[in-house]
Amino acid sequence: MPDVQHDRIRITGIAATGHHGVFDHERRDGQRFVADVVLHVDTRSAAAADRLDLTVDYGTVTSRVAAVLSGAPADLVETVAERIAAVVLDDDRVHAVDVVLHKPQAPIPVPFDDVTVEIHRDRARPPAVAAPAGGRHAGAAATEQDPQADVAEPSGVAGQTAVHDRLDEPPAEPVDVVLALGSNLGPSQDLLRRAVHELCEVDGLDVVAVSPLVRTAAVGGPEQPDYLNAVVLGRTTLAPRALLRACQGVEASLGRERLERWGPRTVDVDVVVHGTTLAVTDDLELPHPRAHERAFVLEPWAQVAPDAVLPGLGGGPVRLLAETAPDRGGIRWMALDWWRTPGEA
CATH class of the missing domain: 3.30.1130.10 (GTP cyclohydrolase I, C-terminal domain/NADPH-dependent 7-cyano-7-deazaguanine reductase, N-terminal domain)
Known part of the structure; x- marks a missing residue:
């Protein structure tokens, strides 16, 4: 044959x-x-x-x-x-x-x-070695409703092996970071507001901008409600993995449970960019491998940083990437200063 x-x-x-x-x-x-x-x-x-x-x-x-x-x-x-x-x-x-x-x-x-x-x-004559950590099935930091990945559990979960590599090394000076927030379970706007305020309390992280709030349809996974999404820009002296754990801590404090893969969730706080770090490990991939095609990340990001550039392969000017993202037609703008506590100046 x-x-x-x-x-x-x-x-x-x-x-x-x-x-x-x-x-x-x-x-x-x-x-x-x-x-x-x-x-x-x-x-x-x-x-x-x-x-x-x-x-x-x-x-x-x-x-x-x-x-x-x-x-x-x-x-x-x-x-x-x-x-x-x-x-x-x-x-x-x-x-x-x-x-x-x-x-x-x-x-x-x-x-x-x-x-x-x-x-x-x-498939008939496979590689002589196994794929290194960080292959397709690794728990990379996933962006909100992304069907291709799910967020790894916080360190300390029973059975999880601690990883120590360059992602545990803090930067020599503060670096820019981009965090993607999402929620489609419970009082989503309030949960995201509380997430922003908790991020402001993280030692070693300075929140410098919060995007407008958008409503988007879930991308993949089971049938579920629309998401509310936003992007937070910051500066940090934390190592990439330390920032990931801080974000996971915010998720846990707001009741995040991983009961169904790609299912609805109270809140996601995902690391999209950490300075110029390029890495693939079991628990974190930077930049996020699908950020360049997710309008629910790119559109809010471009609103608060019109000249932003997504680093790494597949990256480029965020504004231009947003214009060609497959899910760009599902973006609906909700509010500007949504994250401020009522009565706050």
Whole structure:
């Protein structure tokens, strides 16, 4: 039987500094690695419906490949290539993947242009290693009603392993942060107001702006009420993971329970951006991998920061991203100073 010919999504030139290699100086100093990937997929359903959620988000794929390049050191580039293949194939919609991994600064004592390792992996001949932490099924910080991810439980939950990496390191100086708020259960406007006030009390976080309130339809998940959404801009000296835990603490204090995946909730407080941090881990992905396509984040953000730019791959000027977001037609503006306590100046 002839091989099935799939459509292909090709991403070239994904670059990051990694610490892979067998020599001490490679582990200590790091060097540039570049990856090219080809995803073998079936694009017909997505093309027919013109729906982003029916195809592979190449912005997310690119971020995760870059995270492998800059992630846990390996002695061999062959191992890194297998990790990349495993991350890509963690999405069931990808039938096969081609990986070309470049090590242009390899410690070779004669002139050369490049060193590459090229592999092809598919469901019949899977990668030799498992996907690193932060694959598609990891509990990345999810934006409100996003059907593609759910927020990880706060640290300290029974059975959860503590993670210690660069996301536990506070910035050398305050950085800008973007938090996305959402609620569709209970007195949503009051709950979101209380969330803003609790965020103002978090040590190491200065709230500098709060967006207008919007009403949006739930994106995916079970049938449920519309959401109220807003964005909070701030400055923080907290490490990314410390900020995540502070946000989860606000959620818990306002009765957030995770009873149904993608189900209705009293309140979400999600970390969308932490400075220029680019990372994929079990409990936090920065920037949020779907922020660039969520109007319920982009529209309020653009209202309070018209010149804002979403960092990372798939990012760009927030105002322009909002204009092309798939759910932009469902935004309804509700109120401006909704978060202030009645009678507050």
